[in-house]
Each structure stands twice: as structure tokens, then as C-alpha cells.
Amino acid sequence: MGHGPAVKLGKDYASSYKTTLGIRMFIVYTIVYAIFVGINSVNPAMMETIVLGQTLAVVYGFGLIFLAFVMAIVYNHFCTAAEARMNK
Amino acid sequence: MIYTQSPLAIALFVAFVLFVLGLSFYLARRTTSSEGYYAAGGNIHWFVNGIAFAGDYLSAASFLGICGMIATAGYDGFLYSIGYLAGWMVALFLVAEPMKRLGKYTFTDALDSKFNSKGIQLAAAISTLIVSIFYLIPQMVGAGVLVQPLLGLPHYVGVIIVGIVVTLIVATAGMASTTYVQFMKGGLLLICSTILVIGILGRGLSTDPNQGDTKPYHDFQTITASVAGDGSLLLSDASYSAPADWQSGHYGEAGFVKLTKEGVETIWQFKPSATGFNLEETLFVTTLADGTKLFNGGSKEEGKFFPVGHIKELKIDGVEVAETGAVGPLAFLKAVKESTVVLWGKQYVKNDDGGKTLIYYQKPTTGTRILRPGLKFKVDNASGTDKFNFISLMLALFCGTAALPHILIRYYTVPSQAAARKSTLVAIASIGFFYVLTLFMGIGAMTNGVINLTDNNMSAPLVALSFGVILFSIISSIAFATVLGTVSGLIVAASGAVAHDLMSNFLGIKMTDGGMVMAGKMSAVVVGIIAIYLGIVFEGMNVSFLVGWAFAVAASANLPAILMLLFWKKTTAPGITASILVGLVSVLGLILLSPDMWVRYGLLPQDAPVAFNSPALISVPLSFIALVVVSLMTQNSMPAPVED
Numbered sequence: 022m023g024h025g026p027a028v029k030l031g032k033d034y035a036s037s038y039k040t041t042l043g044i045r046m047f048i049v050y051t052i053v054y055a056i057f058v059g060i061n062s063v064n065p066a067m068m069e070t071i072v073l074g075q076t077l078a079v080v081y082g083f084g085l086i087f088l089a090f091v092m093a094i095v096y097n098h099f100c101t102a103a104e105a106r107m108n109k
Numbered sequence: 110m111i112y113t114q115s116p117l118a119i120a121l122f123v124a125f126v127l128f129v130l131g132l133s134f135y136l137a138r139r140t141t142s143s144e145g146y147y148a149a150g151g152n153i154h155w156f157v158n159g160i161a162f163a164g165d166y167l168s169a170a171s172f173l174g175i176c177g178m179i180a181t182a183g184y185d186g187f188l189y190s191i192g193y194l195a196g197w198m199v200a201l202f203l204v205a206e207p208m209k210r211l212g213k214y215t216f217t218d219a220l221d222s223k224f225n226s227k228g229i230q231l232a233a234a235i236s237t238l239i240v241s242i243f244y245l246i247p248q249m250v251g252a253g254v255l256v257q258p259l260l261g262l263p264h265y266v267g268v269i270i271v272g273i274v275v276t277l278i279v280a281t282a283g284m285a286s287t288t289y290v291q292f293m294k295g296g297l298l299l300i301c302s303t304i305l306v307i308g309i310l311g312r313g314l315s316t317d318p319n320q321g322d323t324k325p326y327h328d329f330q331t332i333t334a335s336v337a338g339d340g341s342l343l344l345s346d347a348s349y350s351a352p353a354d355w356q357s358g359h360y361g362e363a364g365f366v367k368l369t370k371e372g373v374e375t376i377w378q379f380k381p382s383a384t385g386f387n388l389e390e391t392l393f394v395t396t397l398a399d400g401t402k403l404f405n406g407g408s409k410e411e412g413k414f415f416p417v418g419h420i421k422e423l424k425i426d427g428v429e430v431a432e433t434g435a436v437g438p439l440a441f442l443k444a445v446k447e448s449t450v451v452l453w454g455k456q457y458v459k460n461d462d463g464g465k466t467l468i469y470y471q472k473p474t475t476g477t478r479i480l481r482p483g484l485k486f487k488v489d490n491a492s493g494t495d496k497f498n499f500i501s502l503m504l505a506l507f508c509g510t511a512a513l514p515h516i517l518i519r520y521y522t523v524p525s526q527a528a529a530r531k532s533t534l535v536a537i538a539s540i541g542f543f544y545v546l547t548l549f550m551g552i553g554a555m556t557n558g559v560i561n562l563t564d565n566n567m568s569a570p571l572v573a574l575s576f577g578v579i580l581f582s583i584i585s586s587i588a589f590a591t592v593l594g595t596v597s598g599l600i601v602a603a604s605g606a607v608a609h610d611l612m613s614n615f616l617g618i619k620m621t622d623g624g625m626v627m628a629g630k631m632s633a634v635v636v637g638i639i640a641i642y643l644g645i646v647f648e649g650m651n652v653s654f655l656v657g658w659a660f661a662v663a664a665s666a667n668l669p670a671i672l673m674l675l676f677w678k679k680t681t682a683p684g685i686t687a688s689i690l691v692g693l694v695s696v697l698g699l700i701l702l703s704p705d706m707w708v709r710y711g712l713l714p715q716d717a718p719v720a721f722n723s724p725a726l727i728s729v730p731l732s733f734i735a736l737v738v739v740s741l742m743t744q745n746s747m748p749a750p751v752e753d
Contacts, residue, residue, distance in 0.1 A: 033526060036206070043202035044676075050198045051507075057191070058503045062496050065488040068481035074443050078184055078481035079548075082191050086541045089198055093537045096201065097530060104527060 035103040042103075046096055053088060057081055118259050118582035125586050126274055126593075132289060155528040157292050159535020162519055164291030166193070166510075166540055167298055168244075168595040169251030169566075170656035171547070172588055177565035179551020180418065180572075181452065183479035185486050186551055190544035192503050196510025196660075197540065199668075201533045204511045207675045208520045209529035215605040216517040217614070220670055226682035227615055232689040234610035236666040237514040239693065241603040241636075242643065243662050244513070245596060247655035249644025252592045254566055254652070259585050268644035271589075275596045276637030287597040288522055294590040299539055301583055302546045305569075306438075308576045309553035314444050315432035316423050318558035320575040326558040327415040329451075329471065332368075332377065335385035342366070344388070359459045365391070365468060374406055378470040391470045392417070392453075392562060398463040404563075416571070418560045421473050422449040438549065445552055446476040452484070452555075453562055469562045479555075494720045501723035502657060508729060509660030512667035515598035518605065566652060596640065604632035657723070658700055665692035665728035673736050684740030692732030699724035 060067055060081075068078035153161070171193065178186030211219035217233035249268050256267025278290060318326050333345040342351040349368040355361055364379050366388065377388035392414060395403040404414035423430055424447040433444050454472045459465050474484070482488050486502075487495040510516065520529045554560055554568035559575050561567055570588055574581035608628035612618045620628060647655075670688045673680045700706060704714035705722045 033210075036210075036526075039206060047198060047202035050195070050202075054195050054507060058500060061188075061482050061488055062491075062500055065481065065483050069477045071446075071477075074439065076446060076477055076480040079442055079446075082184075082187055082548075083545065085191050086194055086545060089194055089537055090541050092198070093201055093534045097534050100530060101527065 032108075033104070034107040035100070038103045038107065039100045042096065042099055046092055050088065050092060054085060057085060115259075115578050115582055115585075117578055118585045121582045121586040122259065122589055125590060130274065130277060152524050153288055153522040155523050155532040156535055158288065158519060158523050158528070158532035160295040160539060161288045161291035161522075162295075162516070162532060162536035163299070163539040163543065164293075164295030164591075164594045165515055165519060165598045166536070167295065167543055167591060168656070169248050169255075169588070169592050170652050171543070172298065172302075172569060172591050173251060173254075173566040174652045174656065175544075175547045176551045176554065176569035177567070178485065179548060180554035180560050180568035181562075181565045182485035183452070183474075183552075183555070184482050185484050187544075187548050188482060188486070188503070189506065190547050192506025193510065194537070194541050194544050195507050197533065197537045199508065200511040200516070201530065201537065203675065204517075204671060205520060205529045205533045206526040208517055208671075209523070209526045215602070215609055216514050216667070216671070217606065217610040219517075220674060220685055221614070221682075223674070224682035224685070226686065228686035229682055229689075230610055230615040232686045232693075233667075233670075234606040234615065236689050236693055237606035237610070238603055239697075240512075240514055240659060240663045240666065241599045241606070242639070243659040244515070244656065245599050245603075245636075245640045246643045246647050247652040247659070248592050248596045248599070249640050250647050250655070251566070251652050252589070252596075253644060253648060254564065255570075255585065255588055255592065259589070264648050265645045268641055271592055271596060272637050272641035272644065275593055275600060275640075276634055278593070278597050287594070287601055288519075290590075290597055291594045294587065294594040295539065297583075297587050298591065299543055301580070301587055302543060302550065305573050305576070305580065305584065306546050306549040306553070308580070309549055309557070309572065310438060310441055311435045312557075313433040313436050314420060314423055314441070314448070314556055316420050317431070318419050318556060320557060320559075324558075324575070326419060327417075329390045331390070332388040333382065333385065334388050344368070359461075363456060363458050363468075365456075365458065365470075376466070376468055378468075389471050391468050393466050393468045394563060395460070395466045396464050414561075414563070416559050416561060417451075417453060417469075418555050418558045419451055420448050420556050421451050424448050441549065441552075442480065444476075445556070446480050448476045449473050450476060450479055450555060452479070453560075455562075479552075497726060498721050498723045501661075501721065501726035504729065505657065505661040505664050505723060505725035508664035508668045508725065512663040512671060513660075514602040514606070514663075514667075515595075518602050519598075600633050600636050600640070603636040604629045607632035607636070654705070661700070661723065661725040661728065662693070662696050664725050665696035665732050667692075669729065669732040669736055673733070673740075677737075677740075679740050679744060680736065681740045681743045683743045684736045687739040688732045688736035691735035692728055695731045696724050696728035699728060 068076060070077040072080045175186050175189050178189065208216070208219050211222040215237065217230060217237065220233050221229045249271065252271035253264035253267040256262050256270065257264060260267070278287065312321060332349065335343050337343050341353060342355050344351060349370045351366055351368055355366045360367055360376070366377050366379065367374050368377055368388070376391045376393045378391055380387040380389055392405060395406070397403070407413040423433065423444065425433060425444055427447065436444065450473070452472045452474045453469045455467055455469050457465055457467055478484070486499050488499055491499070523529050523532055550569050550572060554572040557572055557575050559568065559571040561571065570581060570585050573584040608625060612628055613620055613625065666689050669692060670685045673688070674685060699719055702717060702719040703722045703724070704717040704720070707714050707717035
């Protein structure tokens with residue numbers, strides 16, 4: 022039984038660009054996530070700090086979820102543009 | 110009994126199951142090829158696939174487990190939401206498109222795409238099976254937990270019902286049916302959860318959580334007490350009497366006292382006060398020597414064990430109020446932050462007859478403390494082991510998502526790499542939105558007097574019940590669908606590992622296309638039977654606890670191999686095989702030797718050979734190291750991988 026994809030895929034000339042962009046954005050998100058885990062491990066009381074009327078924990082937690090959504094849109098936008106430009 | 114069976118809920122459940130089965134049989138007529146069975150023909154629309162991702166991912170652990178944990182431990186439950194969603198960034202940025210490009214039916218295809226290695230085929234298939242089974246157990250246990258209040262049937266009946274229905278779904282139409290079931294379930298879950306949160310915000314917060322004047326909340330009593338000259342306990346309420354030896358014995362030493370009123374015994378907790386003591390009413394579950402359980406001294410059906418969850422002091426902008434009225438989401442959280450909510454601690458006390466009593470006692474907690482980590486996970490003044498456990502868990506959640514076989518195979522159901530990426534974007538949006546809702550559903554349960562302390566998994570359905578039986582019925586049916594959907598995806602993944610990876614690729618059994626489909630269906634039936642058996646055997650185990658382990662196993666066994674294959678050119682087939690096996694063995698070994706497992710063996714946790722419960726922080730790096738070392742050692746012995 023072969024290993025190829027279930028449907029035939031054309032050559033994707035934007036693949037390299039998308040990979041590089043993905044790695045860079047992954048590093049950015051990972052750093053933000055690691056800081057969140059780090060604060061909770063090293064100085065959890067800091068998460069009680071009030072920011073914008075809420076605890077830092079709530080702001081940071083919602084921020085991580087919102088950031089994921091925004092970064093996903095940005096990533097998809099640039100990838101789609103690259104595909105349109107490079108796969109003509 | 111905190112909840113009773115609802116005919117409407119039963120009818121909705123039966124209708125849903127029949128609809129799903131009908132859909133499966135209809136789609137089965139169109140599923141004749143192996144592409145159709147394992148990958149839905151690769152032509153699912155990216156939006157449908159994205160919502161189906163949400164259906165796959167938002168399992169019993171998310172809907173029941175996280176909401177239940179937030180209801181009883183505040184923000185610590187929300188940490189799961191944050192970690193689970195963060196894992197999708199690994200999937201989007203690193204894994205989605207390459208998986209689509211390299212694989213065909215299973216994630217083993219992608220790992221083996223450059224090598225055609227028997228070692229990879231075997232190791233990856235075993236890993237898929239083990240991860241799927243680790244994930245199946247909590248889903249089946251969750252099914253059993255749900256069926257008891259919803260249908261009034263024993264745990265094992267719920268497990269068998271779900272097992273049979275899901276096996277029928279998968280064995281008839283495979284991935285196509287599973288995808289549309291997930292799409293419906295994911296969509297319904299988002300819609301109904303949104304309605305529930307709107308209801309919670311519309312009701313607002315109150316110090317008297319009487320569920321919209323429909324159900325009075327039990328008034329937990331406080332009695333003042335002082336010690337008389339002869340050592341006896343003087344109570345402000347003379348209708349209660351305390352035993353003469355109230356200071357001694359298991360209860361006295363643990364800070365509790367048994368009081369008697371009109372022949373009924375209750376348990377109270379001592380709290381020091383300026384004038385002596387305050388005695389606060391508790392809830393308790395007594396397990397007699399013969400195993401019989403009594404809830405506040407009576408059977409479960411007597412209803413003596415009250416639902417809990419109330420605010421002690423409610424404040425808005427520093428001013429104490431009785432209720433807030435309808436509030437927006439941020440005002441809701443702000444009011445909780447400024448207030449004091451009564452959470453519940455628990456403590457075991459031995460009884461003289463050889464039995465034991467689990468006492469739930471009131472623990473007033475400030476809102477700021479509830480809305481930051483530390484009530485469940487020990488992060489304040491934590492030891493090295495505590496910090497290790499916390500960081501390791503957050504690592505497992507982050508790394509596990511992109512390594513779950515039933516998630517990865519969904520990338521093969523869409524027609525292109527762009528569709529794989531876009532479906533991941535839809536998944537992140539819908540899952541992220543749901544996880545925001547979990548905080549409101551959990552705190553809604555915490556403050557609306559609906560929590561069943563003996564099983565917090567039911568918190569989300571029970572807060573829905575406080576808005577009426579219709580919403581409860583729908584939410585409960587969706588909870589069932591949640592289990593059905595996730596188990597369907599897992600069984601497809603596991604059956605693919607057996608039929609495609611093991612039988613066809615590893616053992617080299619020649620099969621026609623129809624034979625491949627038949628092998629997959631037979632594998633689905635066998636895996637379904639195993640899942641039913643394990644769901645019954647593991648009754649009583651915590652759902653979230655098991656899912657956390659499933660993530661750790663996936664992160665350790667699969668993710669290093671996937672990432673290194675994609676991003677390190679020196680990766681060899683023996684390196685990938687070694688990575689999977691080292692990850693698998695180390696994570697399973699650390700789990701089996703952990704303090705939590707020691708308790709389940711009936712031993713003392715402090716005697717466990719391993720001090721921590723979360724293994725990912727060790728097993729994930731070990732898996733990476735194994736891959737790098739073995740790959741470097743086998744550079745010359747292996748033919749260069751074929752570039753795609």
C-alpha cells in the first residue's frame with residue numbers, strides 16, 4: 022500500500038516560504054506561552070495583579086486565546102497571498 | 110438525588126442516536142473505496158472539516174472535565190483550556206500542511222513517507238493504538254458517568270450503548286460519517302454553550318442562588334460554640350447536642366464534631382472565633398464497612414446531599430450587594446474578582462466500624478484567588494516536584510494536540526494543503542471561542558448552587574438544568590454526542606493503524622481495495638469491543654486525569670518524530686523508530702511508577718519510585734535525544750531519504 026496523499030496534490034512553490042513563516046510565528050507564540058507558564062511557576066502571586074480591571078491571569082489567559090486566533094488569521098493571509106503569487 | 114431522569118432528555122438522546130445511525134447507513138452506500146473509508150475521499154470542505162476538528166477535539170474532558178474543574182477549583186481548570194488551545198498553534202504553524210502533503214490514511218504514512226521502513230510502520234502503529242486507547246478510556250468512562258443521571262441506567266450500560274453505536278457508525282461509513290457527526294456535534298456544542306453563557310450572564314450573580322426563584326438553595330448553618338468548665342461543648346442552638354468526648358477520636362482530631370438533632374447525626378467543622386468557635390455545616394459521604402455509601406446519612410435517593418455553589422460576599426466596585434442583575438462578560442468576571450465565593454475542601458476521616466467518611470467543608474475564597482492559578486495545582490510555595498508537575502503538564506498540553514492520531518488523520522479528508530491550513534484556522538477560532546465560554550460556564554456552576562460535589566463532571570449540564578429541562582436535555586444530548594464523536598474519530602484512527610499500518614504495510618498482507626475497507630471495519634469492531642471493556646473496568650477514574658496522560662503519551666511518542674522528520678534533514682528511519690519507542694516506553698514507565706498510580710495500586714504515594722505525576726518534561730526530551738543520537742549513528746548505514 023502506497024504512502025502518497027489521498028488526493029493528488031500539485032507542486033506547491035510557496036512551501037518553503039510558508040514553512041519559514043510558520044516557524045517564526047511558532048517561536049513568537051511559544052515565547053508568549055512560556056512566559057505565561059514561567060510566571061505561574063516562579064511568581065504565581067503576580068497573577069493576582071489587577072490589569073484593565075481583571076486579574077493578570079484572566080487577561081493573559083484570554084490574551085493567549087485571542088493571540089492564537091489573530092496569529093492564525095495573519096498566517097493564513099500571508100500563506101494565501103504567497104500561494105497566489107508563487108503558484109501562478 | 111441531585112438530578113432525576115428527564116423524558117425529554119431521553120427522547121432527544123434517542124432521536125439523536127437514530128439520526129446519526131441513519132446518516133451513517135446513508136453515507137455507507139457511498140463509501141466503497143479505502144480512500145472513502147479512511148479519508149472521506151479527501152474532498153471534505155475546509156470549513157466542515159474545521160468544525161469537525163472542534164467536534165473531535167472538544168471531548169468529554171473539555172465539555173465536562175474542564176467546566177467541572179473550573180466550578181470547583183476556579184482558574185486552574187481554565188489552564189487546561191489555555192494549554193489545549195495553544196497546542197493548535199503547533200498544529201497550524203508546523204504540522205498541518207506537511208501532514209497533508211506526506212500522508213495518505215494514517216499519521217504513520219507521513220512518518221514513513223520518505224523511508225518505507227518496517228520499524229517505523231510497527232512503532233508508529235503501536236503508538237497510534239496506545240494513544241488512541243489512552244484517549245478512549247476516559248471517553249468511555251465519561252459515557253458511563255453521563256448515562257446514570259440522564260437515562261437512569263448503570264455505568265456499564267452507558268459504556269455498552271456508546272460502544273455499540275460508535276462501532277456501528279465507524280464500521281458502516283468510516284471517516285465520512287465520522288466527519289459529519291463531528292461537524293454537527295461541534296456546531297451544536299458551540300451554539301448551545303453560547304446560549305448557556307448568555308443565560309448565566311443574563312441571570313447575573315446573587316448571594317442567594319435560587320436559580321431564578323425556581324429552586325431554593327440550602328441554607329448552610331453556622332452555630333457558635335464555647336467550651337464549658339466541665340469540658341462539654343455549649344451550642345448556641347440548643348436543639349443540637351454534641352458528644353461528651355467531642356475533642357477526641359478521629360473526628361475531633363481532624364477538626365470536626367458530630368452533632369445530633371432529633372436523632373439525625375450531622376458533621377460540623379470547627380472554626381476558631383473571637384468568642385470560642387463557629388461550627389459550620391458540612392456535607393459528607395460515609396462508606397460503611399460493607400461498602401454501602403450514605404450521603405449525609407441517607408441513601409442517594411433521599412436527596413439529603415445538597416447541590417452547592419454560592420457567593421458569600423458579593424461586591425460591585427467595592428460596595429456589597431445582594432445581586433448584580435444582568436451583566437456583561439467582563440463585569441461578571443470583575444464582580445467575581447471583588448467577591449468571596451464559598452468553595453469546598455474535602456477530608457477523609459476513619460470511622461470506628463472500619464468504614465470511612467469523606468467530609469466536604471466550606472472554604473470561603475476571595476475572587477482574586479479564584480481567578481488566578483493555585484487552588485488545584487500547587488504553585489504557591491511549591492516544592493521542586495510541584496513546579497516540575499505543573500510545567501510538565503503545560504508542556505504535555507502544548508505538545509500533545511499536534512500528535513494525536515485522531516486529529517492528524519483529519520488532515521487527509523480535505524483536498525489541498527491550503528484547505529488543511531484553513532480548516533485548522535476554523536478549528537482554532539471555534540475551539541478558542543468554546544474555551545472562553547468554559548470559564549463562564551464553570552464559574553456559572555460555581556455560583557448557581559448546582560454542583561454535585563461527588564461528581565463535578567456534571568457541572569455544565571447541571572447549570573443548564575437550572576435554566577429548565579429543555580436546555581438541560583439538549584446539553585446532555587450534546588454531551589453524549591461529544592463522547593460519540595470523539596470515540597468515533599479514535600476508533601477510525603485505531604482501525605487504520607491495525608488494517609493499514611500493521612496488516613497491509615508491516616505484515617505485507619496483500620488486500621484488494623474492498624479488502625482494505627473490510628479489514629478496517631473488522632478492526633473497528635475489535636477496537637470498539639476493547640473500548641467497551643476498558644470503559645467498564647476503569648469506572649470511577651477521573652476523566653481529565655486520564656486525558657492529561659493521553660496528551661503526555663502522544664507528545665512523547667509522536668511529536669518529536671513528526672517535527673524532526675519535517676525540520677532536520679539528518680533524520681533517519683532508525684532514528685524515528687528509536688524516538689517513538691523511547692518516548693513510548695519512558696512515558697508509560699514514568700506513568701506506571703508515578704505517585705498517582707501508586708495510590709491506584711493501593712500503596713502509599715510517597716513510596717512511589719518516581720516523585721512526579723506529569724512525565725512529559727522528561728519523556729519528550731528523551732524522545733528527541735534518542736532520535737538525534739540514533740540518526741547520527743546511522744547516517745552512513747542508511748540510504749539517503751527520498752525527497753518528495
